[in-house]
Amino acid sequence: MELFEEPAGSNAHEFTVSEISGAVKRVLEGEFGRVRVRGEIGRVSRPSSGHLYFDLKDDRAVIAAVTWKGQAARLSTRPEEGIEVIATGRLTTFPGQSKYQLIVDEIEPAGAGALMMMLEKRRKALAAEGLFDEARKLPLPYLPHVIGVVTSPSGAVIRDILHRLRDRFPTHVLIWPVAVQGQDCAPQVTAAIQGFNALAPGGPIPRPDLIIVARGGGSLEDLWGFNEESVVRAAAASAIPLISAVGHETDTTLIDFASSRRAPTPTAAAEIAVPVRAELAARLSELAARMIRAQQQAGQRQRQRLSDLGRALGRPQALTDPARQRLDLFADRLEPALRGFVRSRRERLNALPLSLAALRASLHLRRDRLSDLARRLPPAWARHRKRQAETLSSLADRLARARTRDLAERSRQATRDRTRLDALAARLAATGQRLLPPRRERLDRLDRLRLTLGYEETLKRGFAVVHGPDGLLTSATQAAQTPHFEIQFADGRIGARPETPPVKSARKKPAAKDQKSLF
Structure with missing residues (x-):
C-alpha cells in the first residue's frame, strides 16, 4: 500500500493505467479470497456466449456477479430475478470498466427477495379491494380520435x-412527458393519468379517448415506479380506457392488472389501440361489392319468381269470359227490374199523406236547430282563438328562450375566439420582437458590406470616376472625343473638358501640369 501513499512531486513515479489496475486487483484478491455473499438477485443476463451475468443486492448496495460458461452448467440453482441467495466465489476486478465483481462458483437459495415479497403483498392487498376485477375494466374504443401517451x-x-x-x-396523439424510472416516476405517472381524466370534453385541449402508459424493458428496480400504489389506483380509477405497455413480454407490473388491457410491448399497444386503415378500407370495399352482388341476385330472383308465377296463371280472356257472360245475363234482367222498382216507389209516394202542417213543423225544427248552432258558434270561436293565442304565446316564449341560449352560446364562443386571438397576437408580437433584432443586425452587416464593396469607398483612397454624357469614360481616347464631362471624387463632382490629345500609352501617368490643366 506504500505504493499509493507516495507524496506527489516533480520526481514522483508515474504509473500507467495498467499498473494501477493490476495493483488494485492484487490488493482486492489478496484481502478477499473465497467469500460467501447473501443478497437478492437483480437483473439477470444470459448472452449467447453461455456466461451468466447478474446483480447481487440488498437495500443499500449492488455487486456485479458473473458465472463463466463451464461453471454455469454445473450450478445447482439457476439465478432468477427476485430470489434471495447465498453466492460463493471470489472477488476480483474487471479492468476494462474499472469495477469489481464476484466470480460465482455456487449458488444456494436463501428465500424470496424482499422486493418480490413486498410486490406480492401489495398485489394481494389491492386485489382484495377489487381493483383488479374484470368488471371494473372499461372496453377499448374501436377507433379513438385522440390517444394520450404517458411515457418519456x-x-x-x-x-x-x-x-x-x-x-x-x-390519429391525434397527446404526449404527457414523465420520468419512467427513479423516485419521480410514480408521482409523475399518477399526475399524468389524473390530468388526462381531468380534461373537459370539447375543451381547448381535446380529451383522449384512450390512454397508453408505456416504457421499455428493464430490471425490477427500473420498473418499480409502475408497482407503486398511487399509480395502480390512478389506473383503476381512470374513466378513460387505459392500455399498460410497461416492459417486455416477461415483465409484469401491478399497473398491468389495473389497466383495461395489457400489451406485451409498446409497439403492441399501438397495434391494439387502432385498427389498420388499409384493412378497413379493403373490408368496406369487399362489403360494398357483396351488397351490390346481393342486390343484383335478389332482383334476379324476384324477376325469375314473377316470370314463374306468370306462367302459372291462365289466359286473361279465360278469366274474363265467365264474368262477361254473367254481365250479359244480368243486363237482360236489369231493365224489367228497374221499371218494377220505379213503379213500386211511385205507388208508395202516392200513398203518403202530404200535410202543410207537417212541412211547417219540420221547418220550425230545422230553424230551431240552426238558431242553436248560431248561439254556440261565438263561444266556440272564442275558445278556438284563445287556444290559438295560448299556443302562439308558448311558441313565442320557447323562441325567446332559444334565442337567449343561442346569444349566450355565441357570446361564449366570441369570448373564446377573442381569448385565442389575444394569445395569437401576443405570440405574434413576441415572435416579431424576437426576430426583428437579428434581422436588423443582418441588414446592418449587409449595408456595411455594400458600402465596403461600393466604388464610393474606392474614391476616398484617391481614385476618381469620369462621367460622360452617355455613361462612364474608361479611356483617354473617349475623353478626348467628348466635348464636356464630369469627374467624380469622394466629396463631389467637377466639370472638365479635354485640352490635349490622348496619350496612347495607358501605363504612362500624366504629368501634374497636365492634370491641373483639366480643371
Missing part, C-alpha cells in the same frame, strides 16, 4: 408508438 419524450418507446400508429391508422 426522449426514449425510443414514443418513436415506436408514433411510427406504428402512423403506419396503421394516423
Whole structure:
C-alpha cells in the first residue's frame, strides 16, 4: 500500500493505467479470497456466449456477479430475478470498466427477495379491494380520435408508438412527458393519468379517448415506479380506457392488472389501440361489392319468381269470359227490374199523406236547430282563438328562450375566439420582437458590406470616376472625343473638358501640369 501513499512531486513515479489496475486487483484478491455473499438477485443476463451475468443486492448496495460458461452448467440453482441467495466465489476486478465483481462458483437459495415479497403483498392487498376485477375494466374504443401517451419524450418507446400508429391508422396523439424510472416516476405517472381524466370534453385541449402508459424493458428496480400504489389506483380509477405497455413480454407490473388491457410491448399497444386503415378500407370495399352482388341476385330472383308465377296463371280472356257472360245475363234482367222498382216507389209516394202542417213543423225544427248552432258558434270561436293565442304565446316564449341560449352560446364562443386571438397576437408580437433584432443586425452587416464593396469607398483612397454624357469614360481616347464631362471624387463632382490629345500609352501617368490643366 506504500505504493499509493507516495507524496506527489516533480520526481514522483508515474504509473500507467495498467499498473494501477493490476495493483488494485492484487490488493482486492489478496484481502478477499473465497467469500460467501447473501443478497437478492437483480437483473439477470444470459448472452449467447453461455456466461451468466447478474446483480447481487440488498437495500443499500449492488455487486456485479458473473458465472463463466463451464461453471454455469454445473450450478445447482439457476439465478432468477427476485430470489434471495447465498453466492460463493471470489472477488476480483474487471479492468476494462474499472469495477469489481464476484466470480460465482455456487449458488444456494436463501428465500424470496424482499422486493418480490413486498410486490406480492401489495398485489394481494389491492386485489382484495377489487381493483383488479374484470368488471371494473372499461372496453377499448374501436377507433379513438385522440390517444394520450404517458411515457418519456426522449426514449425510443414514443418513436415506436408514433411510427406504428402512423403506419396503421394516423390519429391525434397527446404526449404527457414523465420520468419512467427513479423516485419521480410514480408521482409523475399518477399526475399524468389524473390530468388526462381531468380534461373537459370539447375543451381547448381535446380529451383522449384512450390512454397508453408505456416504457421499455428493464430490471425490477427500473420498473418499480409502475408497482407503486398511487399509480395502480390512478389506473383503476381512470374513466378513460387505459392500455399498460410497461416492459417486455416477461415483465409484469401491478399497473398491468389495473389497466383495461395489457400489451406485451409498446409497439403492441399501438397495434391494439387502432385498427389498420388499409384493412378497413379493403373490408368496406369487399362489403360494398357483396351488397351490390346481393342486390343484383335478389332482383334476379324476384324477376325469375314473377316470370314463374306468370306462367302459372291462365289466359286473361279465360278469366274474363265467365264474368262477361254473367254481365250479359244480368243486363237482360236489369231493365224489367228497374221499371218494377220505379213503379213500386211511385205507388208508395202516392200513398203518403202530404200535410202543410207537417212541412211547417219540420221547418220550425230545422230553424230551431240552426238558431242553436248560431248561439254556440261565438263561444266556440272564442275558445278556438284563445287556444290559438295560448299556443302562439308558448311558441313565442320557447323562441325567446332559444334565442337567449343561442346569444349566450355565441357570446361564449366570441369570448373564446377573442381569448385565442389575444394569445395569437401576443405570440405574434413576441415572435416579431424576437426576430426583428437579428434581422436588423443582418441588414446592418449587409449595408456595411455594400458600402465596403461600393466604388464610393474606392474614391476616398484617391481614385476618381469620369462621367460622360452617355455613361462612364474608361479611356483617354473617349475623353478626348467628348466635348464636356464630369469627374467624380469622394466629396463631389467637377466639370472638365479635354485640352490635349490622348496619350496612347495607358501605363504612362500624366504629368501634374497636365492634370491641373483639366480643371
